Amino acid sequence: MLSLFSTDRLSALTEKVRQFLEEEIYPIEKKLLQLPGKEAEILLNEKRKTAKKTGAWNLYLRPEQGGPGLSLPEIAQLGELLGTTPYGHYLFNCQAPDAGNIELLQEYTSGSLRAQFLQPLIEGNIRSCFAMTEPEYAGSNPILMATTAIRDGEDYLINGHKWFTTGADGAAFAIVMCLTDPEHPNPYERASMILVPTNTPGFRIIRNIPVMGHAGEGWASHSEIKLEQVRVPATNILGQPGQGFRLAQERLGPGRIHHCMRWIGIAERCFDMMCRRAVSREIASGQVLGHKQMVQQWIAESRAEIDSARYMVLHTAHEMETHGQKQAREAISAIKFLASGMLQRVVDRSLQTHGALGMTDDCLVSFYYREERAARIYDGSDETHKAALAKRILRQYGLK
Numbered sequence: 001m002l003s004l005f006s007t008d009r010l011s012a013l014t015e016k017v018r019q020f021l022e023e024e025i026y027p028i029e030k031k032l033l034q035l036p037g038k039e040a041e042i043l044l045n046e047k048r049k050t051a052k053k054t055g056a057w058n059l060y061l062r063p064e065q066g067g068p069g070l071s072l073p074e075i076a077q078l079g080e081l082l083g084t085t086p087y088g089h090y091l092f093n094c095q096a097p098d099a100g101n102i103e104l105l106q107e108y109t110s111g112s113l114r115a116q117f118l119q120p121l122i123e124g125n126i127r128s129c130f131a132m133t134e135p136e137y138a139g140s141n142p143i144l145m146a147t148t149a150i151r152d153g154e155d156y157l158i159n160g161h162k163w164f165t166t167g168a169d170g171a172a173f174a175i176v177m178c179l180t181d182p183e184h185p186n187p188y189e190r191a192s193m194i195l196v197p198t199n200t201p202g203f204r205i206i207r208n209i210p211v212m213g214h215a216g217e218g219w220a221s222h223s224e225i226k227l228e229q230v231r232v233p234a235t236n237i238l239g240q241p242g243q244g245f246r247l248a249q250e251r252l253g254p255g256r257i258h259h260c261m262r263w264i265g266i267a268e269r270c271f272d273m274m275c276r277r278a279v280s281r282e283i284a285s286g287q288v289l290g291h292k293q294m295v296q297q298w299i300a301e302s303r304a305e306i307d308s309a310r311y312m313v314l315h316t317a318h319e320m321e322t323h324g325q326k327q328a329r330e331a332i333s334a335i336k337f338l339a340s341g342m343l344q345r346v347v348d349r350s351l352q353t354h355g356a357l358g359m360t361d362d363c364l365v366s367f368y369y370r371e372e373r374a375a376r377i378y379d380g381s382d383e384t385h386k387a388a389l390a391k392r393i394l395r396q397y398g399l400k
């Protein structure tokens with residue numbers, strides 16, 4: 001791995017995490033992938049006890065919050081290493097959406113909500129989810145939604161329909177985006193985030209949506225949810241009424257760095273598998289796949305694309321940390337589609353190099369091929385990021 005912002009503490013932590021993954025996780029990945037989701041979660045929860053001792057638990061948090069206190073570029077580099085296994089981020093309690101939800105609760109809750117939900121989330125004793133997207137509305141335009149939270153005395157009454165709520169199955173609470181002021185003249189001030197315990201009457205998971213033929217369970221689920229007359233105290237709101245989109249923006253910036261670095265880790269893993277296959281698969285007498293120029297081209301292009309994505313993401317992380325998220329907006333949009341596009345190409349080349357084996361559940365590449373197609377859709381589709389970036393650039397040339 002090429003590193004840009006290397007520090008002694010990062011090297012020490014990286015070594016510990018690498019050793020843990022090599023000794024305890026890579027060898028059981030195949031078994032984990034074949035187990036039903038909830039059984040895999042039990043085994044993973046055992047491994048999380050060891051992960052906690054490495055010092056990288058809650059990778060994104062400051063020491064007073066229960067994390068190692070790394071800079072964003074340092075976090076990004078460890079995030080890449082965690083991405084080399086499908087379980088890395090979960091093992092260290094920094095998987096989406098819990099990591100983002102921890103950040104939100106840290107900033108925007110107080111009193112009993114912190115004791116009841118934030119602390120157990122930091123300790124890894126509960127999970128959470130984030131419910132914004134609705135089946136009836138284009139998720140690409142976040143102001144479009146129908147879920148409402150109507151003030152009723154000291155409570156909010158919530159009604160709505162959500163889907164693709166990652167990790168809802170087994171989560172202790174959801175942060176639900178809902179309209180609290182549907183008529184507000186500024187559409188970006190109509191919605192709020194409200195913490196809803198999943199055992200509140202009226203909160204119902206309809207199904208775990210099968211994605212590409214596989215219905216995930218537990219932390220790997222994507223659920224469809226109905227909220228019918230769900231009553232929660234008005235104090236469960238995060239921040240002020242109408243701040244939902246502002247909070248969502250704050251949550252998404254660092255989240256994109258985390259996703260991009262995880263994708264780079266996945267690409268490295270698939271690249272490694274592609275190279276191993278290229279030198280071991282005999283294609284003719286005395287010749288292996290790696291002797292073929294087309295395979296060599298895939299390898300050379302993949303190496304260049306992974307490294308350039310990494311530099312760009314680390315540069316963006318550095319910009320965000322130094323100058324703030326607003327200053328880094330163009331770079332954040334650029335890395336989102338740059339890294340997700342790179343990921344798809346590298347995983348695809350790796351699968352192709354493995355031939356039929358690459359299509360099977362015996363081969364990790366097929367898992368990534370299926371699982372990570374979504375990278376071009378969530379956290380803002382590639383197209384919305386491209387449009388946003390191009391518009392910002394063209395405005396500097398006078399585009400109205």
Ligand SMILES: Cc1cc2nc3c(=O)[nH]c(=O)nc-3n(C[C@H](O)[C@H](O)[C@H](O)COP(=O)(O)OP(=O)(O)OC[C@H]3O[C@@H](n4cnc5c(N)ncnc54)[C@H](O)[C@@H]3O)c2cc1C
Pocket residue numbers: 097130131132133137138139140141163164165166167222374376377378379380381383384387
């Ligand atoms: C695996 C996975 C996990 C997810 N997890 C969560 C979660 O935890 N919580 C949550 O709330 N949501 C989640 N989502 C939902 C995700 O945020 C939405 O899918 C995303 O915002 C896109 O919305 P949509 O699916 O409604 O697509 P649409 O908005 O209907 O867009 C469809 C396609 O149209 C194109 N398009 C859209 N807008 C433009 C434009 N302006 N210019 C050009 N082309 C455009 C894009 O190609 C896009 O893919 C998840 C989705 C997936 C796949």
